[in-house]
Amino acid sequence: MTTNRRKSIWVFGDYRNYYQNRVTLQLIARAVALAKTINAEVCALIFGHEIDEWIMEYTAHGADRILAIDDPALKSYSTEKYLAIIERLARERDPEIILIGATDFGREFAPRLAKRLKTGLSADCVGLDITEDGLLLQIAPSFGGNMLAEIVTEFHRPQMATVRPGTFKEIPHDYERTAIVERLPLMKGLPKPRVRLIEYERSVEKEHTIENASVIVCGGRGMGNKEKFKKLQELARLLGGDVGATRPVVYAGWAEHNVLVGQAGKHIKPKILFSFGISGAIQHTAGLGEADFIVAINKNPQATMLKMADVAIVGDASDVVNNLIKELKKRIRE
Amino acid sequence: MLINPCPKHKLIRDSVRSFAETELAPIAAEIDRKAVFPREIIEKMRPLNFFGLQAPREFGGAALDSVSAAIVVEELSRVCAAIGLCVTVHNGVALYPFMKFAGKDQKNEYLPKLTSGEFIGAFSLTEANAGSDSASVETTAVKRNNEYVLNGTKIFVTNGGVCDIALIFALTGFEPGKPQSSVFIVESKSPGFLRGELEDLCGMRANPVSSLFLEDCCVPEQNVLGNIGDGMKIGLATLDNGRIGVAAQALGIAQGAYEAAVKYAKERQQFKKPIASLQTIQNYIADMATEITAGRLLLYRACSLKDGGAPFGCEASMAKLYCSTVASKVTSLAVQIHGGYGYSKEYDVERYFRDAKVTEIYEGTSEIQRMVIARTILSQLTF
Amino acid sequence: MKLVVCIKQVPKVTELPWDEKTGTLRRDLASGMMNPACKHALEAALQIKENHNASITVITMGPPAAEEMLREALAMGADEAILICDWLLAGSDTFATSLVLKEAIKKQCPKFDLILCGAYTADSETAQVGPQLAEELDLPAAAYVEKMEITGKTLRVRRLVDNFRETLEMEFPALVTVSMENYKPRYTSLAGLENAFDQKDVSVLDAKSLGLSSSSIEQKGSRTRVRKVFLRKAQKGNVVLQGAASNVVHEFLDRYQRKIGTVIGKSIEEKKQHDDK
Numbered sequence: 005m006t007t008n009r010r011k012s013i014w015v016f017g018d019y020r021n022y023y024q025n026r027v028t029l030q031l032i033a034r035a036v037a038l039a040k041t042i043n044a045e046v047c048a049l050i051f052g053h054e055i056d057e058w059i060m061e062y063t064a065h066g067a068d069r070i071l072a073i074d075d076p077a078l079k080s081y082s083t084e085k086y087l088a089i090i091e092r093l094a095r096e097r098d099p100e101i102i103l104i105g106a107t108d109f110g111r112e113f114a115p116r117l118a119k120r121l122k123t124g125l126s127a128d129c130v131g132l133d134i135t136e137d138g139l140l141l142q143i144a145p146s147f148g149g150n151m152l153a154e155i156v157t158e159f160h161r162p163q164m165a166t167v168r169p170g171t172f173k174e175i176p177h178d179y180e181r182t183a184i185v186e187r188l189p190l191m192k193g194l195p196k197p198r199v200r201l202i203e204y205e206r207s208v209e210k211e212h213t214i215e216n217a218s219v220i221v222c223g224g225r226g227m228g229n230k231e232k233f234k235k236l237q238e239l240a241r242l243l244g245g246d247v248g249a250t251r252p253v254v255y256a257g258w259a260e261h262n263v264l265v266g267q268a269g270k271h272i273k274p275k276i277l278f279s280f281g282i283s284g285a286i287q288h289t290a291g292l293g294e295a296d297f298i299v300a301i302n303k304n305p306q307a308t309m310l311k312m313a314d315v316a317i318v319g320d321a322s323d324v325v326n327n328l329i330k331e332l333k334k335r336i337r338e
Numbered sequence: 339m340l341i342n343p344c345p346k347h348k349l350i351r352d353s354v355r356s357f358a359e360t361e362l363a364p365i366a367a368e369i370d371r372k373a374v375f376p377r378e379i380i381e382k383m384r385p386l387n388f389f390g391l392q393a394p395r396e397f398g399g400a401a402l403d404s405v406s407a408a409i410v411v412e413e414l415s416r417v418c419a420a421i422g423l424c425v426t427v428h429n430g431v432a433l434y435p436f437m438k439f440a441g442k443d444q445k446n447e448y449l450p451k452l453t454s455g456e457f458i459g460a461f462s463l464t465e466a467n468a469g470s471d472s473a474s475v476e477t478t479a480v481k482r483n484n485e486y487v488l489n490g491t492k493i494f495v496t497n498g499g500v501c502d503i504a505l506i507f508a509l510t511g512f513e514p515g516k517p518q519s520s521v522f523i524v525e526s527k528s529p530g531f532l533r534g535e536l537e538d539l540c541g542m543r544a545n546p547v548s549s550l551f552l553e554d555c556c557v558p559e560q561n562v563l564g565n566i567g568d569g570m571k572i573g574l575a576t577l578d579n580g581r582i583g584v585a586a587q588a589l590g591i592a593q594g595a596y597e598a599a600v601k602y603a604k605e606r607q608q609f610k611k612p613i614a615s616l617q618t619i620q621n622y623i624a625d626m627a628t629e630i631t632a633g634r635l636l637l638y639r640a641c642s643l644k645d646g647g648a649p650f651g652c653e654a655s656m657a658k659l660y661c662s663t664v665a666s667k668v669t670s671l672a673v674q675i676h677g678g679y680g681y682s683k684e685y686d687v688e689r690y691f692r693d694a695k696v697t698e699i700y701e702g703t704s705e706i707q708r709m710v711i712a713r714t715i716l717s718q719l720t721f
Numbered sequence: 722m723k724l725v726v727c728i729k730q731v732p733k734v735t736e737l738p739w740d741e742k743t744g745t746l747r748r749d750l751a752s753g754m755m756n757p758a759c760k761h762a763l764e765a766a767l768q769i770k771e772n773h774n775a776s777i778t779v780i781t782m783g784p785p786a787a788e789e790m791l792r793e794a795l796a797m798g799a800d801e802a803i804l805i806c807d808w809l810l811a812g813s814d815t816f817a818t819s820l821v822l823k824e825a826i827k828k829q830c831p832k833f834d835l836i837l838c839g840a841y842t843a844d845s846e847t848a849q850v851g852p853q854l855a856e857e858l859d860l861p862a863a864a865y866v867e868k869m870e871i872t873g874k875t876l877r878v879r880r881l882v883d884n885f886r887e888t889l890e891m892e893f894p895a896l897v898t899v900s901m902e903n904y905k906p907r908y909t910s911l912a913g914l915e916n917a918f919d920q921k922d923v924s925v926l927d928a929k930s931l932g933l934s935s936s937s938i939e940q941k942g943s944r945t946r947v948r949k950v951f952l953r954k955a956q957k958g959n960v961v962l963q964g965a966a967s968n969v970v971h972e973f974l975d976r977y978q979r980k981i982g983t984v985i986g987k988s989i990e991e992k993k994q995h996d997d998k
Contacts, residue, residue, distance in 0.1 A: 021883050081885075084861075108882040112864035112898075115815065115849035119856035124816060124944025127847035146950060154949040198861035202888040207881060218984055228684075230364075244985045256364050261901070275984045297980065299973070304605035305961075306612065315973065316961045318607075323966035331970050335978060337988045345789045346918040352754070353793070353909045387911035400911035401919075410911065 011044035011100040014162070015067070016090075016113075018105045019050065019058045020081055024216060027105030029065045029174035031167055034132055035103060036066045036175065041134040044100055045069055049093070051086055053079040059185055064177040068184065075190040080204060083113050084197040091120050092191055099162045101140050103132070106166040114166045124157035125164040130171050139163065170273045214263060219245030220274040220295075222265055223321070224288070225252045226281020226302060232322040233258040236280065239325055242332045248272060250288045266291035281321030284308030301325075350406050354413035357386065366418035369544035370689050373536070375500055376544065379421065380455065388414075390453025391429045393437060397449040404641035408586040415590025416597075419693040420544035422587045424458070427496045430583035431701075432459025432505060435521070435576045439564035444523065448503065460501035461580070462492035462550055463573060470706045472507065472573050473517055477552060479508035484559050486510075486522060488530070488552040496700070499536050499546025502526050506552065507573060510566050519569025523561040530555030541692035578651040580701045581658035582644065585637045588658070588665035588697035589630065595665075595672035595690040596626045602676055602685075619675060626668045633661040652714035659707035662697035669694040722775035722871075724766045725830055727822055727838045727854065728759035728794060730787040755790045758839030760906040762899035765869060766837050767798045767907065773871060776800045778830050782810060782821055788923050796909045796917035803829055807928040809935050814943040819853035824931040826858065829924070834893040835876065840865050840900045851898035861891035864898040 013035040018028050028048070035046040048067040050058050053076050062070060071093065078085060094102070102117070104110040106128045118125035130152070131143030139156045140163040146153040157163040214220065221240040227233040233253065240247045249259035251266060265272055266288040277295040282288060284300075284307055292298070292312075300313035301324045310316035317324060343351070361379055369376050383389070391407040393399025402410070407429065415422030433452050436445065436459075451457040468474035477490025488508055495504065504524050511518025524531060534549030564572055600623055603614035613619050640653035669691040673680035680687045698704045730753040755763075766777045779794040781787050782805040791802035805825050813821065826833065836858070838851035848864070855862035868879040874893045879886070880900070928934070960976075962969045974981075978989040 020885070024884070108865060111848050112852050112882070115847075115852040116856045116862075118849075118944075119816065119819065119853040122944075124814065125849065126945055127815075127849055141948075142945075146947075152951055153947045154951075155945050155947050157945050160944050198891055199863060200890045202877070202890050204885050204887040207884050207886045219981075243981070244987075255360055276981060299977075304612075305607060305963075306604070310961075311959070313959060315977065316959060317969050317973065318961065318963045319966055319969055324970060327966045327970040328974075331967075331974055332989065335974060335989045335991055337990065345792065346914070348752075349789055349793055349796070350911065350914050353796075353911075353914060357908050382908075385910060386908050391911065395912065400915050402911060402915055406911075406915070 009097070011042055012047045012069070012097065013039050013044050013101040013103065014071075014094075014099040015046065015048050015062075016102065016104040016110065017048050017050040017058055017062060018107055018110055019052070019055070019061075020109070021107070022058070022061070025105070025107060025169055026174055027107060027110075027167065027169035028062070030169065030172040031103045031105060032062060032066045033175045034167075034172040035101075038101070038132060038134055038140070039068075042100070042138055047071060047099070049090065051078050051089055053077075060179070061177070063181055063183040063185070064179045066175045066181070070183050070185045072185060072187050073190050074187065077190060080201055081109060082197055082199070082201065083109070083116065084199055085194065086113060087116055087120060088194045089191065090117055092194075094121055094162065102162045102164045104164070104166045106168045110166050114164060118164050121162065121164075123160040123162060123164055124155075125166070126153075126155040126157075127166050129165045129167045132165060132167065132172075140165065168271070214246040214248055214265075214270050215272055217246040217272070218275045219243045219278075220248050220265075220272050220276075221245055221278045221280070222248040222250070222282060223253060223259070223280045224250040224282030225256070226283070226321045227253070227258070227325075228281070228322050230256070230258045232325070235322070235325050235329065239278070239329050239332075242329065242336065243276075243278075245274070245276075250282055250285075279309050279313070280325055282307075282309045284310075284312060347405060347409055350402075351409050351413055354410050355416070357383075358414055358417035362414065362418040362421055366420075366544075367683070367686065367689060369418075370420065371543075371683065373538075373543040375424075375546045376421070380424075380458075383421075383425075384455035387453075388425050389428055389455030389458070390433065391425075393433060393449060393453040397445065398453040399449075404582065404644045405638050408582060408637055408641050411583055411586035412590035412593065415587040416594040418544070419587060419591050419690070420542045422590055423542050423545045424497055426583035426587055427461065427580075428452070428455075428459045431461035431576050431580040432497075432501075432503070434579045435461075435505060435563060435572050436523075438575060439521075439568065439572050440523075441564075443560065444563070448523065452503070457502035458497055458500050460495050460497040460504040460550075461576065462495045462498070462504050463507045464494050465491060466493055470702055472519065472570065475507050475509055475517075475519055475569075477506065477508040478512075479506075479510050479520060479522060479557075481510075481559065482556075486557045486559060486562070488522060488524065488555040488557060490552050492550040492552070493534075494537065494547055494700075495550050496545060496547050498548035498550055499533055504531075504550060505563060505576075506550075507569055508552075510569070518567045519573070520566045521563040521569055521572045522557050523563055524552075524555065524557050528555055528557060539696075541689070541694070541696055543692075574651070577702060578654045579644070581654040581707070582637065582640050582650075584697055584701045585633070585640070585654070585657035585661040588661040588694065589633050589637060591690050591694050591697070592626070592630050592633070592661070592665040592668040595669040595687050595694070596623075596630055598685070598687050598690070599623070599626065599668075599672035599675040602679075606677075613675070622671045622675060626671055629664045630668065633657070633664045636660050652711055655702070655707040655710040655714075658697075658701065659704050659711065662694075662704065665694040665697050722769070722773050722835070723830060723833045724769060724775050724777045725826055725833045725836045726759070726763045726766045726777060726779045726794070726799065727836065727850070728763060728779055728781050728790065729756045729839070729842050730754065730781065730783050730790045731756045731843045753786055753790060755793055756839050756842045757906075758841055758843075758899065758901050760839070761901050761904045762837040762839045762897075763794055763797060763799065764906040765866075765897075765899045765904040766835075768904065769835075769869065769871065770798065775834075778803065778833075780822065780825055780829070781805065782813070782818060782825075784811075788925075791923050792917045792921075793909060793914075795921045795923075796913035797907060798913065801830075802921070802923040804923050804925045805927075805931070806925055809928045809933075812943070814945050815847050815849035815853055816944045819850050819857050821928075821931065821933065822850070822854050823857035824933060825926060828926075828931060834874075834895075836860070836894075836896040838896070838898045840898040848898070851896065855896040858894075858896070860894055860896045862896040862898075863889050863891070865900045866897040867900055867903045869897065 045068040047069040048062040126142035133141040248265040279300040387400035390399035510520040532551040637657040643650035672687040841848040982989040
């Protein structure tokens with residue numbers, strides 16, 4: 005029954021932080037490219053209430069088809085409800101591929117969906133392609149991010165991946181584009197969710213801005229001591245950026261846990277990363293993602309961090325910080 | 339006997355190391371510079387059994403074997419020798435004689451307080467005219483009704499400034515040529531128990547070392563540890579055990595200095611390459627590592643003998659002699675490898691260097707250790 | 722109340738030796754530790770145990786050396802420890818791992834109320850095993866939990882997901898994955914460590930004892946296949962600057978101030994040198 009239908013690449017519409025996190029658009033863009041290779045359509049899924057805005061956005065950014073369920077019962081995100089819905093849809097329509105943004109929600113949701121559909125999933129991919137034999141090539145960081153693994157799901161469908169935000173570029177919007185919009189009713193007989201949402205609110209805490217900051221000033225043990233470390237704050241202010249820290253620094257109490265960058269902390273993707281007195285242990289570098297331009301300062305010329313850098317400055321981190329502050333104050337014009 | 343670390347010892351080392359690196363490392367330099375005893379850290383250490391290392395479980399201790407106890411002291415001293423000193427003195431020369439010589443009532447009264455760290459213990463033998471020559475002790479204890487009245491001055495008492503309980507050596511028999519000494523359990527709140535000013539010492543500065551003045555200090559007669567006249571016996575047994583503690587401490591200091599030196603040697607560039615690539619530095623590093631490892635085996639051997647119930651005094655002296663010598667040498671080399679920076683308080687090796695020296699002095703100087711070792715050897719039947 | 726904590730041993734990352742030539746991890750040389758988030762999960766369980774009448778079973782799948790980590794968990798206050806250890810299971814992906822964990826839990830502690838996992842592991846960071854185990858056991862579940870309150874059979878959790886603070890409720894039995902924001906693990910007491918070796922046992926299970934044959938593992942097991950692993954390419958300019966800090970900073974800004982200025986949206990330029998004279 006499904007044989008005649010065109011293959012479909014599904015992209016889960018994770019619209020909750022649309023203005024901060026464009027991962028769904030990025031995935032649609034990548035899906036469009038992949039779809040050409042395997043002659044498939046790109047289908048965006050949108051579940052929620054009063055979702056026309058997202059239908060329009062996803063269409064404008066490249067989706068060929070939209071599967072939309074607009075129902076007051078879907079007013080807030082629910083892992084269980086979404087799971088039940090997608091499971092049904094996937095069983096009916098047999099998508100070839102399902103792509104989900106590696107947001108917190110996506111990373112909780114995708115593994116459960118994969119298990120339900122009895123298929124494989126690679127987490128937090130930083131690349132997607134199509135192999136010669138037509139499989140989805142999932143490029144995922146492994147062993148703490150120093151290695152990349154090429155993963156395929158050979159015998160099970162759909163092929164599933166969560167993808168790290170920022171991996172792909174979105175297609176510029178085109179509000180002239182059209183897509184087939186299927187507005188489906190919320191299906192009957194879905195199991196009653198067992199997890200009750202008691203309350204939720206958008207958090208306004210600063211702690212998450214570091215993940216979106218365009219300049220990050222990261223410091224490690226090599227800053228010397230807590231007082232010297234605090235200087236990074238001044239430098240970050242001058243550069244309109246955020247301070248990040250390594251694990252030893254957080255453990256030593258120089259910085260709070262919420263600015264920890266690395267495996268156990270935040271993943272960052274700044275346009276410019278300053279790295280002061282950081283050796284570059286993999287538990288830290290794993291969090292650096294796709295930093296565009298890295299300036300590293302370390303006393304030890306052999307430090308891994310210097311080797312990863314675009315500009316490697318060999319010297320005392322604290323001295324360089326002080327000089328940079330002094331010099332930037334002279335040079336910056338508002 | 340154990341040559342390789344077993345999983346338990348490895349886990350104990352990891353756990354104490356993680357505590358020390360998280361809690362002690364950030365303050366070690368500061369409490370040294372300001373010479374302050376970090377009460378708040380002691381409070382964190384209490385529930386973790388640092389003050390009841392080898393005491394039985396029924397008294398709230400951790401019932402560790404001696405190798406484990408040595409590892410604990412090593413790992414604390416690796417980061418902060420002054421805290422290592424507080425712990426090893428409390429456990430090794432205050433708690434230990436209690437466990438070994440105290441009567442049932444004394445144990446019930448004091449052990450739970452000591453093992454929980456509610457009471458910090460001290461051991462006071464040394465006087466102005468009596469160090470290792472314990473027969474020259476001049477503090478006296480005279481029985482009056484059902485108590486003893488103590489008079490005298492003890493000096494260089496480790497934990498002296500903060501101890502809640504001190505084991506005081508005093509003369510109780512005054513027959514010329516046949517002095518008899520005994521040990522008294524003295525609570526710091528006893529009338530006539532006074533502390534002197536804290537000593538201004540070269541190293542281990544965060545430990546409150548002080549004099550103790552006993553001025554008609556009255557102690558109930560049931561506070562004699564063991565029996566009247568047991569002074570010498572208790573003193574010798576305690577010192578044997580204390581030497582294991584000092585060896586562990588010395589080893590920890592050496593380890594800390596060695597690790598700092600290796601790290602620095604890999605980072606420091608001269609002649610456009612790390613100084614670790616210079617053969618002279620490599621020789622230093624090789625010697626440091628070899629001697630630390632040798633010291634560790636010697637120490638753990640004394641520990642295993644002790645746990646096996648065999649005499650361990652000679653081996654404890656060997657371990658103490660060797661480990662303290664290694665500590666002085668390794669810390670000195672660590673400063674050397676750091677060059678001018680090593681002589682600066684900016685770097686930890688300067689502190690290690692100062693801390694190491696006293697391990698060659700207290701709990702019997704190196705000269706005394708050699709005497710003990712030689713005496714043991716020479717008293718054995720010739721082969 | 723019966724709590725199950727799933728934990729994993731990961732290499733101590735700061736010590737992880739890395740062979741740059743062959744591009745492989747010298748896992749054989751790396752010593753292991755309890756994955757930090759798993760330790761937070763165990764801490765959460767211990768705090769529940771302190772306030773409610775609860776027993777804790779810790780369970781791991783791993784090599785024989787993982788026993789040490791289980792001992793540490795016992796030392797922290799867990800009551801029972803299970804090691805699932807079988808070379809047949811080596812290389813399992815999360816799909817297979819969650820299946821194996823389910824079988825072990827069904828066999829050893831079927832009457833559990835709450836399963837706690839770390840929200841992610843430091844070595845692979847897939848964050849999948851917890852949610853997939855919830856599917857296997859058909860449980861209500863929440864990931865990234867920061868705080869828990871238990872009233873009778875009801876679990877209330879607080880968490881932060883994608884900038885939303887959520888409060889969720891569910892009934893036991895349930896599963897949570899615990900984040901590292903709260904529940905800072907306690908230090909292990911020395912008495913606890915000694916007891917963990919002296920007075921407690923670790924039960925070891927193999928695939929067969931869980932009713933998993935090699936064929937069933939192949940059939941039901943891993944869905945994904947790793948075709949190739951390669952070292953991430955560094956495509957960095959790697960300009961090296963060296964010298965006195967003030968000179969280096971001058972040189973650096975002279976070369977890159979335009980780039981930095983563009984990113985931060987301000988103009989950075991050196992004052993003209995004409996007042997030097």
